[in-house]
Amino acid sequence: MFAPNVIGTANATAAGWGNLGGGVTQIFMMSVLFNPMVESGMLPDTAWRVAMIVPAVMFLIVAISLKLLCWDTPTARRFDVSVTGKTQKPSMMDYCVVLKDVRVVVMIAQYSACFGAELAMNNQLATHFRTYFQMAAADASALAGSFGLMNLFARSLGGITSDLLFKKFGFRGRIWAQFLSLFFEAVFLFCFGLVDNSQPWYVALAVLLCFSLFVQMAEGTSYGIVPFMNKQQLAIVSALVGAGGNLGAVIAGFGFYRPIEDPLLPFQIHAGYVMFWTLLTPCYYWAEHGGMFHGPAVKAAAADGPSV
Template sequence: MADNLTPLQHLNIFKTRGVQMRTFHITWLTFFFCFFGWFGVAPLMPLIREQLHLSKDQIGNIIIASVSATIVARLIIGKLCDTLGPRLSYTILLAVGSIPVMCIGLANSYESFLIFRFVIGIIGASFVITQFHTSMMFAPKIVGTANAVTGGWGNLGGGVTNLVMPLIAAGFAGLGFVSQADSWRLAMVVPGVILLIMAFVYYKYTKDTPAGNFKDIERTAGVSKKGTFLIALKDYRTWVLALAYAACFGIEITVDNVAATYFTDKFGASMIMAGAMAGIFGGMNIFARALGGYVSDKVGESYGLRGKGLLLGGLLLLEGIGISLFAQSQTLGMAILAMLLFALFLKMANGSTYGIVPFINKDAIGTVSGIVGAGGNLGAMLVGFLFKSESLSYADAFHYIGIGVAVIGLLVFVTRFRNPQTTAHEVPHVKLQQV
């Protein structure tokens, strides 16, 4: 019975019994569907661009808007996780986020579409809750792997979205509900409804911790302390990890946003075919992010937090090289091969980053997670300016991104991720006492 009230020591993905594993599966599945709401319009942009007469500069602004609100939302959600709890935080976020997703089809101009796209960005804060909640459910020796699996399987939604949303739009048009030009409008109602359903599921079937919900327990450490935000801000390692996440997840959501358009414009692919090829990139999440978290845990067992940091730096360096190769690819086959290469290292770096996050500050896991997560979206917002530039092609933008990622990888590589008071095996969970 005691095992049911404590973090799990092992991860068995085929197990569903117990609050820990039930929460594990609901969490990654919810995060998966969040991508349908967050990036559902991305593979439909060729249709939207034509109907709303969008310029390259305007599309660039839309890309930036899609990740901008997430920056602030992740900071707020990280703090809410430490105080309100992940269960209520996720429920509120899903319910509120579903509204602009369902309503974006009402946009009839660049300005209105831009506003909807900006507000939808708050859904991206779901990642912080996913990582925080998983950290509550699993023990230190396995938390990196568990975080990577939930994050990776959730991120898989970004790839599946690229494949599925064009099919949903085509289905509505084929059934005669709307014209092909307006099919994207009705298609976006689907992920909005799914988010509402997941809000109910999350509230009904998860708990904040193995011991119960925050409102039912006395928190004797971590979340009961004040000033955790400032404590996290003062630790330079938090900022290095934020930069690292900007260089991996920030690039991932950028690719989710532009890949379909890139394949359409450069290689002449159809909307469905371009979405399928972009889906390959997201599909790597089915194993690559989990692999990064697993390797990070194994390296941590032998070399501690310092070893985890060296691993992350190396993965980012390889990712940067892969992105530059992708930018220089002149044939579709070479582009796909290069994309698979850098996708592997990018997604492993995602998992490796959050294999380190829970060890930075035992009193502010949610806050650190929020700051690092916000760093990912800040990176996506900044590189978005490259894709809106009239003087740069998308290939040029990817080339500069590759160089930047490699530089950040070198910075992470020389950063000393060490804490003299705790080792990589001693990340504390919030101590809880039943009342």
Template sequence: MKKSTSAKATKFNLRDLKSVPIRTFWITALAFFLCFFAWFGVVPFMPDVVRDLGMTPGQKWNSVVLAVTGTVFARLLIGKLCDKYGPRLCYTWLLVLGAIPVILTGFVQTPFQFLMCRLFTGFIGASFVITQVHTSLMFSSNVVGTANATSAGWGNLGGGANRLGMPIIAAIVIGFGAAETEAWRYSLIIAGILCFSMGLVYYFFTQDTPEGNFKDLAETGDVPKIKKDQEGFLTALKDYRVWILFIVYASCFGIELTVYGTMDDYLQNTFQLERITAGNIVLSFALMNIFARTLGGLFGDKFGKSKGLRGRVLFLSFILVVQGVMLASFSSISTLYLAIGFLILFSLSVQMAEGATFSVVPFINKKAIGSISGIVGAGGNVGAFLAAMLLKFKSAASERAAIAATEGLGEEAIKSAQAVAASQAVSEGYLLIGLIVVTTGIVALGIRFSVKDEKVAREELKESYGNAAPANA
């Protein structure tokens, strides 16, 4: 296994495209971006979808739940498959097969067909797990946190870039003569075709490890054949540290998804902003993925260098507490500019927490990186589901009470009372979620590594720096 370690990239030089790890980084980050772009691509068009298909508010909400539900199961499965077959084949098939429901969404005629497409489209959310596995296999311990965080952050941009990208695609389609009412359908078909094409790129231009593909290496004897894949998965399931990280990722990525999905309405109801203005603020929040996740992985690597594996955990715990405090503080602010300041700090800290989480994951069990990444990644979607349900029920109850209290006072009065009630309910929800995140940060301190693990990590770190090229190379 020494050969495998020494062949990993020890520097995160993004301009070195001749390097297999760096080339893989760019391709896997782009694939992840396209998957998230297609996964959330329908969001900008939901008013059109609801109108065209005659969907009820309940069916609209169910489409959101189903998209997240599909991802949970896909992430659990794909990590196990990565350990067995390698990330290259897993990503190829995910992109090719995942493109099908995206394309079919452009042809749906009923709410049921749309819901089924959303369920299966959610499977491409498992792309995150493969991205983390692939960069973990390509980069050495001194930079693996930075590589994981950056690839994930840049891939996550796809979930925000579609707010601009999909309407642009729709405008181009309309420019070529398509009916405006059909533009959302053509846009999703194009997004699916892009994913399918990326699957072909992944197959022909990447490999599983710096030395080659799993299958070829197993045949030559350079790596042992994986005959106990199920045992590795079960071992991951039994490791309490994996479940702490599951909760941790639910408390950072899951909360980011929920806040991102509810912030538009919250800003409008609380500060009386126009929808476009609120949307632009939320979009800027998402665009912080360009650098914020990377900072989390970078600091994780820095603390790992100075304080060992325990240092990575200490930083993760710290940044989670900061995230929780920022969200709880934001929930009680009624001044717009101060609220935006705390929202920026929350955005920075939550994305750094995501990066810090996957600076710890590769060191839990190197024989089951895929399985562990899948379990932890699924935690993010579980967290998003639970947080969304909390806010939904609190808001729904408050709005019903407001409508009942203002019955007979006129439509404007009812809408105003409903907006105030929704704002107050979501504010209380954010406060509760923030306190839960702070508690999670304390729980994260329970992640422990043995003396042997620390020793191995120090030796790998020493070897990484020993193999690193000179700074001016």
């Protein structure tokens, strides 16, 4: 859909600004909705539940607007199957064929280690700052929201880095961008798990923002690789990789972030999970693109679509 030499930037920016809503919501819900309700005399538990009505109504408004106002294609408001012929739904066999590719499996796992980590941290951070650093709920939510606000530029930066290294080093540059982003994500997540409450909260925040930068850059660099993995089954690959992100959040939530005596240990274990999949990055190799340590074995076909 986008030119090959800017595909990482385009996809990463679109997705990153979508996730930016998570950080905005953390701050908006507390400062504009929750706090005024509590100050007016409402119980905190009740105020939180009432505040949740607002995003629910917004979801309905957006959903109805998409249905009534948006076009299905650039040239028509409604998609007419008769114009393009009968569409063929992918079968279970198609999914099995795609999953036989070890590169796809590694990408699914790596996306579980970056986007999955972001989702897991969104669920954990406010509680961590509130209980471990003994902060007020509003302050803890604001710090947690800063993690999501990094989507304003961090995921785009991953896509931009992937595209720039691609222009300079070829496809090998995209793979190295993926490796380095995931590597430093794991490093800073582990470091976050070393910041105890004997240190000021802003030390934890500084490490958290470094982690946020690289976890979201890793998501952006993933978008620079996925479109080239299997162009015949790109929709299936994209769906599986996206599902891998959600699976990573489930694995982290149920496997790592369980109530234990040491509240910092889950972050350190999670960092090990990220590093494990990071070290499998050399599995990415295509004869026409090459890999981390080898150039292409055959001449690549002409790029699909124009460059910009």
